Amino acid sequence: MPEPAGKASSAPLVGGSPEPTLIELSTDGRRAWSLPELDVPATPIDLPELAERLPGLPEVSEYDLVMHYTRLAHRNFGVDLGFYPLGSCTMKYNPKVADWAAARSEFTSLHPDTPAHFAQGALEVLVDAERILCELTGMYRATFQPAAGAAGELTGMMITRAYHTANGDPRTTIIVPDSAHGTNPASAAVAGYTVKEVPSNERGMVDVDALRSMLDDQVAGLMLTNPNTLGLFEEDIVEIADAVHEVGGLLYYDGANMNAILGVSRPGDMGFDIVHSNLHKTFATPHGGGGPGSGPVAVTRELAPFLPGPLPMRDEEGTLFWEMPAKSIGRVHGRHGNFGVVLRALTYMRALGDAGLRRVAELSVLNARYLESLIADHYEVPYPAPCMHEFVVSAEELKQQTGVRAMDIAKALPDRGFHAPTMYFPLIVHEALMIEPTETHSRETLEAFAAALNEIAETAYRDPEAIIGAPTTTPVHRPDEAQAARHLDVTWSMHHG
Amino acid sequence: MDTGRTQEATVQGIAMDFTPHTDADLAVMMDRLGIEGLDELFAHLPEAVRSETAHIGDPLAEPEVQRLVAQWAQQNRSLTCFAGGGFYDHFLPPVVQHLTARPEFVTAYTPYQPEVSQGVLQGLYEYQSMICAITGMDIANSSMYDGATATVEAISAAVQATRRTTVWISRGVGPRIREAVATFATARNLEVVEHPLVDGRTVWAPDAEGDPAAVVMAQPNYLGVIEPYDPPITLAHDRGALAIVSVDPMTLGVLRSPGAAGADIAVGEGQPLGSPLSFGGPGLGIFALKQEHVRRLPGRIVGRTVDRDGTTAYVMTLRAREQDIRRHKASSNICSNQALNAMAAGIHLAWLGPDGLQRVGELSARKAHYLAERLVDLPGVRLAVDAPFVREFAILLPEEPVDVVQAMAERGYLAGIPLSSDYPEFPGGLLVAVTEQRTKEEMDGYVEALKEVMADA
Known part of the structure; x- marks a missing residue:
């Protein structure tokens, strides 16, 4: 076995002996919880559908919990421990000032149904994050409801469907490259589309001739990652966009690889109509072992009326309020998306600046x-x-x-x-x-x-x-x-x- | 004293960047690549798609960023929370936040490499186990985005399982959840039939036409009312549909579980388990079902197995349903979920244990009943419906509730959620939630404030 390769690496990468499950650590009568006594008169209450005492939950002390999860942590690797070169996942360092921002009690204790007048700070966060995303992508308006990239894709596909339907021209097909992320075809299928694959050419890019042969009046759109999943910039992007637009289709940008083009090139300038971003990749929010992420969707001015809502708007006095876009596809999340993730990403974006x-x-x-x-x-x-x-x-x-x-x-x-x-x-x-x-x-x-x-x-x-x-x-x-x-x-x- | 530094150099500030490259590093790297400037890295991009810069603002130093965030934070008003609607201000033990802040959990990606991800994998396995324990289901996934998207996924699973296109849903299912269902239904040409509330409970018309894919109820419903389980579940099974129950996990210490009642799928908003309110996200989508529907389960599932030496090991399993393998034939498009919130929910549930979960439910229910009794003593205030509830209830006010909520907020209380736009059949309706966090003093203060507000009106 070679020595670990320098200060960037660590061996063993993770440690820890096998850890029993919490139920194996459970002992009848032990407890961690601590709750106050009832401080109001105990009037009788009527509870039909009453529960039995639940079997399957563990009984452990708080110290048991701390030891257990700390040992589990010891058995897990994260980017704070070292290099994490997972392609397509953008495992960059997650600045701690962003966690500090999201942990402030003015945000963590904010109920989502707080009237807008009393949650102006949260709405300002959404507005500023939207402004920056639109600058970076070349889009007009954005929603933060999608909680992850795939949710953004599905939202984009539903916007695509609503747009064509509003034009009296419902279409059937979405095209994705054979190198696309699995979520692209899956999202298009969940939105009810037939999915067709366009092959890559010998340069690892979309085969434009093959694409042209697939384009017709049933094509609702093309989903594309650029740079693509091979890490290559689609050099024919303008030609591709023109070809899709010529048959009335829309161009969807999968933002998984946007890290490569920040401030260098904008999807809007490439011809894309709908763009999702992965805040948990490009904008440095931690991935949490599988989430929470955030997959905001930004669109052109023409498509803005179809965005999920409500969206923040500013009145004449500068106060923010919620408004549903005119032809909105509706909600795609129960509230406002993963707000805490958006706040982290905004903190990062403002720190870095242009x-x-x-x-x-x-x-x-x-x-x-x-x-x-x-x-x-x-x-x-x-x-x-x-x-x-x-x-x-x-x-x-x-x-x-x-x-x-x-x-x-x-x-x-x-x-x-x-x-x-x-x-x-x-x-x-x-x-x-x-x-x-x-x-x-x-x-x-x-x-x-x-x-x-x-x-x-x-x-x-x-x-x-x-x-x-x-x-x-x-x-x-x-x-x-x-x-x-x-x-x-x-x-x-x-x-x- | 001569430090060898110029005055200018010692006072020069530096914005954050988080990149480690020194000028010497850049020189070595560019030399190897045969380039003279970083711009050359993008020389192959078509001229038409290149831009000079974004227009975001100047970089900020860390103290400046903190000041900016503080300015936003100060524009939110801190209110004593009597609002619910799926998101609740329950006690969140510091140990939950402490353990979920471990960088090994926070800064990991999805556990694709099981050898170095046993911690997250085992934590999610334990979360799945505890979700099954409280919902009475056999198999839970390792999370969905939130309660609304979990409900949509459950309906999608039922549509795939039955190959039917109609969904029956109770008007007692949260309005925001029903809106998310409507969005999906429009995209997929599904018909959603809403079954009305009468006296606060859903009336499932037994002679309703057609065979639905799913029958969807909420327990308790949006008005806080405890719904009888049997009518919708029996109806669903008589028609060959899946019975889906949207649960409020913090009531499951006192209310019978959907699994025990015979439902097929349990979904719900899991925020009260382990996550702060955080303006409604990140929360947690709970999804669990009976074993016979396992192939319809969306999302990630962790299973226990052994490694090549026979040592217990955890892995993501049933991967053949998922988008990265099945692509357009996947059971769902979900990839990233809410793993860290699921970890937090597991820790919180283990902290509570069976008795703590019951105690939270009882304390909340008793306090809610105390406040309800005090409120209906106020002139002109009455309960919207006469039906048993747990820790949330609807009252009818003699004033427009949107205005009352505004005036109550000026006095420091988030009084509840107005029902005016979602349930116009309850004019003056206000939905009030009480958790074990609310003290007698806060509740009495709420009543006094409401008295003043109504007197001013």
Whole structure:
């Protein structure tokens, strides 16, 4: 086992011995809760549909809880611990001042049904965040109701449907590239569309001729990520947009990769009509182990009347109030979206300002291109175009020669002090490793990570079993996912042993 | 003293950036890439789509950012909360916030690499277990966005399961939830039939035509009223539909669970479990169902298995339903969810345990009944409906409730949620919620303030 590769890495990556479940730690009669005595007369009350005492909840002390979850934390990796180059996920450092903002009691204690007059600060947050998003995307108005990127996509698809329906021209089909995120076709299908895939060309970009052959008066729109999931800028974007618009379709921008173009290029200028952003990627809000995120949707002036609502508006005296857009598709969230996430993102955006956000784009691209150059001798780069904020390499040749797959490389990295990249995506690259370093990681980190990846490839040629046997330093090693699905054990009351 | 620094250099401020690159780093990196300026990184972008800069503002130093945020914060009025409607001011134990602030949880991505994600995975498995315990269901997912989107997903699952296009929903389901359902129904050409409230409870017309995909009720309903479970659940099953119940998790220590009552799917807004109000988000979408519907479950599920050495391990499971594998044939498009809020809910539920959850429900209910009794003693104030409730109830005021709420807020109380626009059948209606947090002093103060407000009107 090599030594950990420098200050950027840590080994073991996570620690901790097996931790029992809370129900195994439970002891009858033990408790953590502490609640006051009743301070009003105990009048009899009528409660039909009365509960039994619940079985399946644990009885533990507060200290039991603290030990349990602290030990669980010990068994988990996050970007605060080190480099997390998960492609498409933009795992950058999450500034703590943003958490400080969202934890202020003036926001945390604010009920969503507080009349607007008494929640002006919260509405100002939404208005300022909307202004900045519209500046960065080249759009006209935005909603923060979508709670994640996929919710933004579905919202965008419902806006697309409402727009065509209002024109008396309901359409049936959404086109997505074969390199698209899985959420794109899924969101279009949930909105009731038929999904067709346009192939990528030999440059890893949308095949414009193939696209043209698919375009007709049934095409409601095209969903596109730019830079695309290979980390390449779609250089024919203007031509693509014109072609889709010519047949009356709309262009939807999946903002998962917007980090690469902040202050450099705007989706609106590329011809997009609807744009979602992932605040938990581009704007540095922490991902929470799977959420909460935020997927605001911004649109052109023409589409603004269709946005979900209500939206904040300003009256003549400068006071903000809520108003439903004229032709709104309706609500897509129970209240105002993940407000606390929006506040974090706004704090970050205001801190960086024009110069800082452009620097994000520049350094995220610089880091990706530098890292790519450091490993290009050991891994195939399937498409030659210069990468943006992330890049995809293939371990296909390594697999042919040694039997070591992308999966094995991902599993060998934790032993060397690093989290794995995204693997097996996009689907058009065999044995894909999708690497996104982000701008917040240092040159030393990139060099150490490249050294680890290169050493893995060299070891694979010399001793493939050493890689296939990885990981060895993590608390568990290659969990049996097939058995997990076959013998479903998803609650502790289901557990049979 | 000569420090070797110029006066200018020592007073120069610096805005935040969070990038570690020194000039020396940039020189090394650009040299390797054969470029002379960072602009060259974008030289291959078509000229037509390039822009100089955004127009956001100047960068701010950290103290300046804090001042800006404080200015916004000060524009919100701090009010004693008697509003509910799905979002409640229950006691949130400091230990929940302490543990959910652990950076290993906060700064992790979705646990795609199980070897380095056992903490989040086990925490979500435990959350699923406790959600099943309180809802009486067999399988829960590891969260949806919120109560409204969870309800939409449940209806979507029922539509897929039955291949039917009509949905029956109680008018007692929260108005914001019904609005989100309507948005989805419009996109998918579903017919939503609303069943009315009579005396505060849903009347499910037994001779209603047609076979719905789902029958959707809320327990308690938006007016706070406890609904009988059996009529809608029996009706659903007689018609081959799925029975969906939107629950309020903080009442499940005192109210029978939807699972025990025979429902197929339980959904709900989980904010009161572990999350602060935070203007309505991030909250938590609860989603749990009976085993026979497992293939319809949307979202992420964590399962327990063993690793290659036989050690217990947790992984995301039943992945073949999901968008990144099934693409346009997935059971749902959801990817990121509310994992950290689910962790918080698990910690909060374990802190409460069976007795604490019951105590919260009882304390809230008794206090709510105390306030209701005091309010109906005021001249012109009465209960909107005569039906059993838990910790939320509707009163009828002799004044327009929107104006009353405004005047009460000037006196420091968030008096409730006006029913005027959502339930015009209750003119003067105000929905009032009481949690165990509200003291006798606060409730008596509320009553006195309301008396003044009505006298001024």
